Amino acid sequence: MIIEMREFTRVEGNGKAEIVIEDGEVKDVRLQIIEGPRFFELLTLGRHYYDVPDLEARICAICYLSHSVASVIGIERAFGVEVPEEITLLRELGLIGEFLESHSLHLYLLVAPDVFGYPDAIRMATKHGELVKEGLALKAFGNRLRVVVGGREIHGINVKPGGFGRYPTVEELEEIERESEALLRLARRAVRLFAQLDPYGAKAKHFVATDGYLWGEKLISDEPGEFHYTERIEERSLVYSFAKQSRYKGEAFFVGALPRLLLKSEMLTPTARRLFEEHREKLETGYVSYNNLAQAIELVYSLERANEIAKTLLDRGIEGENVPVEPREGEGIGYVEAPRGLLIHHYRIDNSGNIAYSNIITPTALNHAMIEASLLKEARELYGEVDEGRMIGRLEETVRAFDPCISCSVHLVKL
Amino acid sequence: MMDKLKLGVFELTDCGGCALNILFLYEKLFDLLEFYEITEFHMATSLSEGNHYDVALVTGTVSTQRDLNLLKEARNHSEYLIALGTCATHGSVQGSVELPIREKLKAVYGDGGDPMRALDSKPVVEYVAVDFALPGCPYDKEEVYQVLMDIAKGIEPVRKDYPVCLECKLNEYECVLVKRGLPCLGPITYGGCKAVCVRSGLGCIGCRGPLPGEVNPASEYEILKSLGYDDEYIIRKFKTFAGWEP
Numbered sequence: 001m002i003i004e005m006r007e008f009t010r011v012e013g014n015g016k017a018e019i020v021i022e023d024g025e026v027k028d029v030r031l032q033i034i035e036g037p038r039f040f041e042l043l044t045l046g047r048h049y050y051d052v053p054d055l056e057a058r059i060c061a062i063c064y065l066s067h068s069v070a071s072v073i074g075i076e077r078a079f080g081v082e083v084p085e086e087i088t089l090l091r092e093l094g095l096i097g098e099f100l101e102s103h104s105l106h107l108y109l110l111v112a113p114d115v116f117g118y119p120d121a122i123r124m125a126t127k128h129g130e131l132v133k134e135g136l137a138l139k140a141f142g143n144r145l146r147v148v149v150g151g152r153e154i155h156g157i158n159v160k161p162g163g164f165g166r167y168p169t170v171e172e173l174e175e176i177e178r179e180s181e182a183l184l185r186l187a188r189r190a191v192r193l194f195a196q197l198d199p200y201g202a203k204a205k206h207f208v209a210t211d212g213y214l215w216g217e218k219l220i221s222d223e224p225g226e227f228h229y230t231e232r233i234e235e236r237s238l239v240y241s242f243a244k245q246s247r248y249k250g251e252a253f254f255v256g257a258l259p260r261l262l263l264k265s266e267m268l269t270p271t272a273r274r275l276f277e278e279h280r281e282k283l284e285t286g287y288v289s290y291n292n293l294a295q296a297i298e299l300v301y302s303l304e305r306a307n308e309i310a311k312t313l314l315d316r317g318i319e320g321e322n323v324p325v326e327p328r329e330g331e332g333i334g335y336v337e338a339p340r341g342l343l344i345h346h347y348r349i350d351n352s353g354n355i356a357y358s359n360i361i362t363p364t365a366l367n368h369a370m371i372e373a374s375l376l377k378e379a380r381e382l383y384g385e386v387d388e389g390r391m392i393g394r395l396e397e398t399v400r401a402f403d404p405c406i407s408c409s410v411h412l413v414k415l
Numbered sequence: 416m417m418d419k420l421k422l423g424v425f426e427l428t429d430c431g432g433c434a435l436n437i438l439f440l441y442e443k444l445f446d447l448l449e450f451y452e453i454t455e456f457h458m459a460t461s462l463s464e465g466n467h468y469d470v471a472l473v474t475g476t477v478s479t480q481r482d483l484n485l486l487k488e489a490r491n492h493s494e495y496l497i498a499l500g501t502c503a504t505h506g507s508v509q510g511s512v513e514l515p516i517r518e519k520l521k522a523v524y525g526d527g528g529d530p531m532r533a534l535d536s537k538p539v540v541e542y543v544a545v546d547f548a549l550p551g552c553p554y555d556k557e558e559v560y561q562v563l564m565d566i567a568k569g570i571e572p573v574r575k576d577y578p579v580c581l582e583c584k585l586n587e588y589e590c591v592l593v594k595r596g597l598p599c600l601g602p603i604t605y606g607g608c609k610a611v612c613v614r615s616g617l618g619c620i621g622c623r624g625p626l627p628g629e630v631n632p633a634s635e636y637e638i639l640k641s642l643g644y645d646d647e648y649i650i651r652k653f654k655t656f657a658g659w660e661p
Contacts, residue, residue, distance in 0.1 A: 009461040012431040014481070036428030036478025037533055038509040039519050048648060054620055055655070058508045058552065061432025109438065109459065120460030122448065136441055143439065151615040153439055154432045154553045155622070158615040165615035237524045242533070244524075396461075405431070 005392055007034070008399055010110040010120070012062055013406025017395065018240075019379050026383045029375040031368060031399075033243035035406045041358040049075050049327060049353045054157045056345065059360070060405055062102050065094045065150045066338035068159040070345040073215065075161045076325070077332025078349045083323050086313070087163050090149055093176070093309050094159065095214045095336070097145025099302045100138055102339035103257070103295040106403045107190060108135020111292055114397050115197065131193075134186045138299060141179050145306065148172050163322030170314065177310035180303045184271070187299035191275050194296040201288035201374035201398045206248045207259035208233070208342055208366070213267040215336045220263055221248065228333065229344055235361065243406070245368040246361065252369035255341030256402065257294035258283060269304035272297055288374050289401045295339075327353030338363055340403050364404045374398050419448075420469035420567060423455035425489045427475030427482040428509065428536065432553040433500035434458045434474055443560050450567035468493040470566055472559075473539050476502045476510055480532040483542065490543040495566060497547045499559065503539040504550040505624040505657040510536045547572055552622035552656060555608050575607045578626045579619050582610040591618050596642045598652060603630045624657035632659070 003019040014035040020028040040059055044052050053071040057064040069091050076083065109121040112131065118124035125132040143153045148168050151158030158165045210216030211226055218226040235244045247253070261268075261283060265276050275297050276283070283290050327349065334345040341363035348357035378398050382391040426434050438444065438459060454465035471493035477483050490496055501507040512519060516535045540548060549558060562572040579601035583590065591613055592599040599618030601610065605626040612619050625632065632653070639649045653659045 007457060009457045009463070010459065012435075012458060014426065014428075014457075034479065034481055036476070036482060036509075036536065037520070037523060038428065038478070038536070039512045039523060040508075042512050042514065042519060042522060043508055047651065051620075051652075055508055058430055061430045061435045061553065064430075064432075105435075105438070113461070119462040120456075122444075122453065122460070123462075125445075140441060151617075152611050153556075154436060155430075156615070157612050157617055157620060160617075165612075165617040242524075 003388065003392075005395060008396060010113070011400060011404050011406065012060075013404075015404065015406045017375055017399070019375075019383075019395075021383070024384070026376065026379045029372050029379055030240050031372045031375065033241040033368075033406055035242060037242045041360060044355050044358050047355055049161060049349055049355065052355060053159060053161070056360070057155050057157070059362070061154045062105065062405060063098055063338040063340070063343075064155050065098045065146055065159065066336050066343050067345070068150065069095060069215070070334035070336040070343050072159055072161050072334070073336065074332045074334030074345040074347045075349065077334065078330035078347055079161075079325060079328055079332070080330065081162060081323055081325055083162065086319060087323070089309050089313060090164065090168070091159065092214055093145055093306060094149030096302045096306045096309075097142045097149060099298055099339050100142030101146060102142070102403075103299055103302075104135050104138035104142060107194060107292060107295055107299075108132060108139070111194075111400060114400070115193070134189070138183060138186055141183055144179070145176065148176070160322070162325040167318050167320035170318075173310045173314050173318075177307055177314065180307040180310065184300065184303045187296070187303055188271070188275075190296040190299055191293070194293045195279055195282070197289060197292055199285065199287035199289050200378060200394065201401055202370070202377040203286040204252075204254035204259070204288060204370060205286070206251055206253035207263055208248055208253055208255050209260050209263045210335045210337050210342060213260070213264055213337070215334070217335070219335060219342070221253075222263070229361065233361075233366070235365070241368070243365050243368055246366045247369055252373045253366070254288065254370045255363050255366045256291050257298050257339075257341075258286075258288070258291040259341065260337060261294045261297060262286075269301050269308070271304055272301035275300060288370065288398070291401050291403070295403070327351065340364065340405055342366055362405065364402070364406060367402050367404070371399060371402050371404065374401075419452040420450060421454045421465055421467060422451040422563075423465050423468040423471045423489065423493065424453070424458070425455065425471060425473045425485055426458065427473065427486060427503070427539070428478035429475030429500065429502045429507075431458065433502070436553045436556045437472075437559065440556055440560055447560065447563055451563065466492055469495065470563065471496045472499045473497070473503055474499045476506055476536040476538055477542055478509065478534055478536040480534065483534065486539060486542055495546045496543070497549060497562065498539045498545045499549050500554050501550045501552040501622055501624055501656050504548040506536060506538045507552055507656050510538060510658060511655050512536070550605060550624045551608060558607055575605065576626075576628065577606045578602055578630060579604045579606045579608065579610050579613070579623070582606050582608070583613050586610055586614070588613045589616075591616065592638065598639055598642070598644055598649075600635065600652065603632050603635045620655070621652065621659075622656045625659050
């Protein structure tokens with residue numbers, strides 16, 4: 001017998017799951033990504049490098065800047081271009097905006113209705129209007145950062161190899177400094193709220209992240225040593241899903257806010273670090289549901305860090321100069337922490353600046369096996385114990401804890 | 416008080432941005448909810464209670480059999496259907512990957528056939544009649560607000576009739592095509608985005624598709640050629656969002 005879950009709600013994109021029952025027991029779970037394939041690597045093949053980050057942004061609306069930045073870093077590494085601190089700080093500011101926008105969307109609009117027992121945030125707003133408004137305020141500020149750095153709320157084209165089309169003004173940076181401080185109170189309240197959630201889903205055994213907090217030159221995991229993705233991560237196609245499945249040394253693994261905190265807590269800002277220590281014991285159990293709490297702590301981190309960056313840039317002043325980019329034959333990988341976890345853009349570029357090879361692996365594809373493992377564990381615990389409706393409700397919450405981005409996950413190619 | 420209109424949001428294959436942009440309306444979303452009740456919107460709500468929609472917003476391209484079924488469902492059960500965003504109106508970036516679907520699938524997934532029934536990505540407007548088409552990758556959120564308000568008040572929404580260039584002039588942005596020689600599709604692209612890319616000092620990438628009527632793509636083509644861009648580059652740029660032949 002197969003129990004078919006309907007298409008997931010309150011997640012980005014189209015997916016569902018099947019629970020396979022044999023002899024009265026849960027035998028297997030299949031996560032089906034039914035969002036149509038979008039063939040981004042084929043789209044970018046042969047295209048001039050300068051236009052590629054704008055195209056890659058279209059992979060995902062919620063984290064378009066992560067894609068632009070990963071793409072730009074991959075291209076710059078292929079050409080051996082180094083950019084000064086001003087440009088890296090601004091990219092970081094944009095990625096922080098994305099964390100704020102994406103995490104607050106996830107926590108307040110998609111997860112909070114589960115906490116309070118509503119089908120959605122709009123209906124939840126009748127009784128918990130303040131909370132919804134707080135979420136929207138954080139989200140709007142995140143989007144403000146995306147507009148300032150990225151050019152617009154969704155699919156801006158301001159992030160370019162070697163720099164930016166337009167640099168922020170002093171007034172914009174002052175506004176960011178002010179707002180990030182004012183909103184910190186709300187983020188701290190979010191941590192208290194999401195710390196109350198029960199553990200559910202599987203406990204992750206392996207975690208993978210970039211070696212810097214928001215991006216890196218290499219990857220790190222719960223095991224010693226830095227590595228490139230090709231050394232430890234393998235992808236394979238599935239017959240029931242448009243997303244491929246990745247494994248770390250043959251096993252399911254976890255990327256996202258919880259893995260970042262567990263692997264990189266020493267890089268956090270002061271208040272975020274204190275909150276991490278306060279909840280460390282809980283987080284270290286590795287239950288995937290604590291990803292929600294980890295995201296709330298990252299809201300605090302993001303606001304503190306945005307404040308630091310704005311201050312630094314205001315103190316030293318903005319020069320607004322791009323680094324010249326000369327195309328040459330080369331290969332480069334951009335590793336970025338998208339809100340949902342590790343994002344990989346890998347390119348080979350020919351000497352006229354056109355893309356000759358491209359591979360993109362997104363967080364949801366990396367988490368695919370871990371989502372299945374969590375559904376299996378949860379279904380085994382609940383099947384026969386609670387009615388089917390409640391079981392499916394909890395399974396949906398388990399999927400939601402990963403904050404899956406299904407649109408992102410469906411276009412992986414190795415040529 | 417009169418009954419609220421029933422609004423459904425249907426997502427086919429896309430990046431999620433056109434659905435997300437509705438949530439980015441913030442307070443204005445609550446203004447809309449004075450007139451509308453959302454009965455289908457799976458990114459935002461677990462409720463799904465509609466079998467009739469006064470207005471259906473459909474985003475994304477038809478890229479699987481599932482998308483096609485959902486589109487027909489939306490069309491058959493709605494009074495007023497809006498193709499929302501460039502995927503739905505013109506096919507956008509995924510529609511511009513030109514290989515036949517079999518070859519694309521093989522390149523990405525190997526020899527596993529087509530168990531999930533993928534189709535070549537095509538815009539919604541190629542499959543069903545739509546009552547209004549609002550392009551943009553993404554569309555400007557003020558525009559969708561205005562369109563939904565117009566419909567709620569019984570007014571037929573108006574399609575804009577000017578190119579991005581006009582919005583540059585109104586905002587007094589420097590012309591990046593003439594002054595800096597950047598490839599800019601502003602002169603032939605359907606306006607309504609407030610020339611947001613030119614605001615960043617960069618050329619319009621044509622994400623809203625061609626302005627219908629009296630535009631001159633041939634002369635845009637000649638301008639770009641005279642600036643030193645080669646044929647293939649220009650043709651690709653034209654085709655990327657709207658499958659537009661110069």
